[in-house]
Amino acid sequence: MKLTIIGGGMTGLAAAYIAAKQGIKVTVVEGSDKFGGLLNTFEIGGNQLEHYYHHFFTQDAELRWLLNDLGIADKAFYKKTSMGVFRNGKIYNFNSPIDLLKFKPVGLIGKVRFGLTSIFLGKFANWTKNEGISTLNWFYKWAGKGITDALWKPMLNIKFGPYASQVPLSWMIGRMAQRLNSRNDGDESLGYIQGSWKTLLDALVKKLEEMGVELIKNEPVEEFVINNNQIKAIKTKNLSIDGDKFLLTIPSIYFDKIKNSPLDANGIEYFGAVCTILEMKRSFSHIYWMNVADEGFPFGGVIEHTNFIPKEQYNNSHIVYLSRYFAMSEPLANMSEEEIKAVMIPPLKRINPEFSEDWIKKVYIFKTNTAATVCDLNFSDKVPACQTSTQNLYIANMAHIYPDERSTNNSIRVAAEACEVMDIKADFVPYGASLSGKIGFKNKFEK
Ligand SMILES: Cc1cc2nc3c(=O)[nH]c(=O)nc-3n(C[C@H](O)[C@H](O)[C@H](O)COP(=O)(O)OP(=O)(O)OC[C@H]3O[C@@H](n4cnc5c(N)ncnc54)[C@H](O)[C@@H]3O)c2cc1C
Numbered sequence: 001m002k003l004t005i006i007g008g009g010m011t012g013l014a015a016a017y018i019a020a021k022q023g024i025k026v027t028v029v030e031g032s033d034k035f036g037g038l039l040n041t042f043e044i045g046g047n048q049l050e051h052y053y054h055h056f057f058t059q060d061a062e063l064r065w066l067l068n069d070l071g072i073a074d075k076a077f078y079k080k081t082s083m084g085v086f087r088n089g090k091i092y093n094f095n096s097p098i099d100l101l102k103f104k105p106v107g108l109i110g111k112v113r114f115g116l117t118s119i120f121l122g123k124f125a126n127w128t129k130n131e132g133i134s135t136l137n138w139f140y141k142w143a144g145k146g147i148t149d150a151l152w153k154p155m156l157n158i159k160f161g162p163y164a165s166q167v168p169l170s171w172m173i174g175r176m177a178q179r180l181n182s183r184n185d186g187d188e189s190l191g192y193i194q195g196s197w198k199t200l201l202d203a204l205v206k207k208l209e210e211m212g213v214e215l216i217k218n219e220p221v222e223e224f225v226i227n228n229n230q231i232k233a234i235k236t237k238n239l240s241i242d243g244d245k246f247l248l249t250i251p252s253i254y255f256d257k258i259k260n261s262p263l264d265a266n267g268i269e270y271f272g273a274v275c276t277i278l279e280m281k282r283s284f285s286h287i288y289w290m291n292v293a294d295e296g297f298p299f300g301g302v303i304e305h306t307n308f309i310p311k312e313q314y315n316n317s318h319i320v321y322l323s324r325y326f327a328m329s330e331p332l333a334n335m336s337e338e339e340i341k342a343v344m345i346p347p348l349k350r351i352n353p354e355f356s357e358d359w360i361k362k363v364y365i366f367k368t369n370t371a372a373t374v375c376d377l378n379f380s381d382k383v384p385a386c387q388t389s390t391q392n393l394y395i396a397n398m399a400h401i402y403p404d405e406r407s408t409n410n411s412i413r414v415a416a417e418a419c420e421v422m423d424i425k426a427d428f429v430p431y432g433a434s435l436s437g438k439i440g441f442k443n444k445f446e447k
Contacts, residue, residue: 003422004029004243006221006234009037010408011396012249013204014066014415019424020211027241028213029234031220031250035205038368039408041198044279045314048196051366052275053303053321055081055190057178060409061432062416067193070203078189081308084287086294086351087150091285095188110146117143122180127170127403127435131378135172136165154293158300161271161327166376174403174435192309197408216241221250223259230391235259245422247394249415251370252384262390267382268399272333273371276322276344277364283307283318284352284359292351298332298343299324302351317361322348325371337365375402383439386421394422401436410436417441 003019005012008030016026034040041048056063058078067073083094085103093099100111117139130138136156139148156164179188193199208215219236226232233242248255248263253270255263276299278284288307292300301323311318322344326332335343341363348355373379379402384395396418401410409432416429417437 001025001245002027002243003245003247003424004234004241005247005249007031007037007249007397008035008215008217009249010039010411011398011415012247013201013208014412015247015249015396015418016208016213017066017069017204017211018416018419018426018429020208020213022425024424026208026213027216027243028208029216029219029221029236029239029241031218033218035215035217036197036201038371039197039201041196041201042364044277044319044364045317047313047315048198049277049305049314049319050197052273052368052371053305053323054197054408055192055308056407056409057191058189059178059433060191060407061430062412062434063191063409065430066204066412067200070200070207072193072199072203075194075199076191077194078191079308081188081190081288082286083188084285084290085151086290086292086302087154089294089350091287091290091351093287094291105150106146110144113142113144114147114151118176118180121169121173122176125169125173127173130169130173131380131403133169134165134377135167135169138169138172151291151293154295155291155300158291159325160374161325161330163327163374163376168375168377168379168403170403171375171379171405175405177433177435178405190308221258224261224393226260226262226390229389231393243392245392245394247396247418247422249395249397251397252373252395252399253370262393263384263388263395266384269328269374270370271325271327271372271374272367272369273323273325274332274340274365274367275324276340277366278320278322278345278360279314279362279364280318280320280359281361282359283311284320284348284355290351294350297347297350298322299347302348327374328369333369340365340367370398372406373399373402379403380439386418386440394418395440400440402439404434404436410434413437 002025005028008028085092085094087105139152221234223235252265252268290302299322303321305319396414398406400414413434414437416426419426
C-alpha cells in the first residue's frame with residue numbers, strides 16, 4: 001500500500017511517521033519550501049525561535065511519545081511559568097488563588113464565582129452536551145458580570161474577534177481542562193524543547209528520510225485525478241503522484257482551490273494571526289504570558305519568551321511576542337509590516353510607562369491566514385468526516401482538533417486517528433487527556 005500525504009505540517013509528518021514505522025510506502029507533498037507549517041522557526045540571537053510562540057503542556061502524552069520514539073525525550077523540559085492580566089491600567093499576577101484574591105477589578109463574590117465556574121468547566125463539565133451554548137452567555141449567567149467583563153469577554157474578544165459571542169462552551173471546557181491539568185498547586189508548568197521546536201522537526205524529518213519516506217517540498221498540490229469516484233493521483237505544477245490512499249492535511253479553506261476537488265470547507269472559516277516579535281535590550285515585564293484585558297490595544301497577549309527560556313540562549317536579548325488573532329475582514333489582514341509595527345509598538349507604553357522604543361534592537365513580523373479554525377456553536381456539525389465520499393481520499397486537519405485548543409500534541413492525536421480510519425495501525429500512540437480526534441472518526445462521538 002502506498003500512502004500519499006498532502007501538507008507537511010505536524011499532522012502530515014506525524015501521519016507519515018506512524019505509517020512508515022509499519023513499512024508502508026509514504027510520500028509527503030508540501031507546498032512551501034519548509035516542512036513544519038505553523039511550527040517553523042527562524043534565527044534570532046544565535047538560536048532558533050518559533051514564528052509563533054509554542055510551548056506544550058504536562059499532559060501532552062502524544063507529543064511525549066513522539067519525542068521519546070525519536071530518541072530526543074531528553075531535549076524536552078518543563079518550567080513553571082508566570083501568568084498575568086493587564087486590567088484597569090495595571091498588571092496583575094494571575095497564577096494562584098492568592099493572586100485571584102488580590103485582583104482588584106472584581107469583588108469577592110465575583111472571585112468565588114470565577115473559581116467555582118473554572119473548576120466546574122475544567123474538571124466536571126461534559127463538552128458534548130454544551131456545544132449549543134454560548135460561552136459568553138454562560139459566563140454572564142454563572143460567573144457574573146464583574147469577572148466576565150473584566151476577564152472573559154476581553155479574552156474571548158482577543159481570540160475570536162467578531163465571533164466571540166458564538167464560541168461554544170464545549171471549546172471553553174476543552175481549554176480549561178488543558179490549562180487546569182497543567183497546573184500543580186496553582187503554578188503552571190509548561191514544556192519547551194532545547195534548541196526550539198526545530199529540534200523536533202529536524203529529528204522527525206531525518207527519521208522519515210531514514211525510513212525511506214519520499215519528502216517533496218515546493219510543490220503545492222493543484223489538482224486531484226479522480227476516476228469513478230476514486231482518487232488515483234494528485235498533480236502539482238511539475239509532478240503527478242499516485243497512491244492507494246491520500247491523506248489531506250491542509251487547511252479546509254484550501255480544499256476547493258484544488259482543481260477537480262470534490263471537497264469544500266463545509267462552512268469552516270479560519271482566523272489569521274500576527275506575531276510581532278521584539279528583540280530587546282531590556283525586559284518588558286516580569287510575566288511570561290500577559291493577557292491584555294483593557295480596551296483599545298491592537299494585541300491581546302504580551303508573551304515574554306525570555307521569562308520562560310533564559311535570555312542567555314539568545315545572546316542576552318529579551319524576546320517579546322505581541323500576539324493578535326484577526327478575522328479576514330479586519331484591516332490587520334491586509335496591513336504591511338511597516339503598518340503593523342506602527343500600530344503594535346506605541347501602545348506598549350500604556351502597559352509599562354518606562355518602555356522606550358530605544359529598547360528594541362530588531363522587530364520581526366510573522367503572519368498567517370490559517371492560525372485556527374473559527375469554532376462556533378455546534379461546530380461538530382461542520383467537522384468533516386475523515387473518510388470522504390471519494391474513495392481513498394481522507395482528511396485530517398485542525399478542524400478535527402475541536403473541542404480542544406489546536407496544538408502540536410493534538411495534531412499527532414488526529415494523525416493517529418486518521419491512520420486508524422485508513423486501516424493503518426496506530427494503537428501504540430498513547431491517548432492522552434486530549435479531547436481531540438473524536439469527531440469525524442469511526443464512531444468516536446455520540447452527542
Ligand atoms: C499563534 C499560534 C500559536 C500557537 N501556539 C501553540 C503552542 O503554544 N503549542 C502548540 O502545541 N501549538 C501551538 N500552535 C498550533 C500549532 O502550530 C498547530 O496546531 C500545528 O502546527 C498544526 O499543524 P498542521 O499540520 O495541522 O497544520 P499546518 O502547520 O498549517 O500545516 C499545513 C501544511 O500544509 C501545507 N499546504 C497548504 N496548502 C498546500 C497545498 N495545496 N499543497 C501542499 N501543501 C500545502 C502548508 O504549507 C503547511 O505546511 C500555535 C499556532 C499559532 C498560529
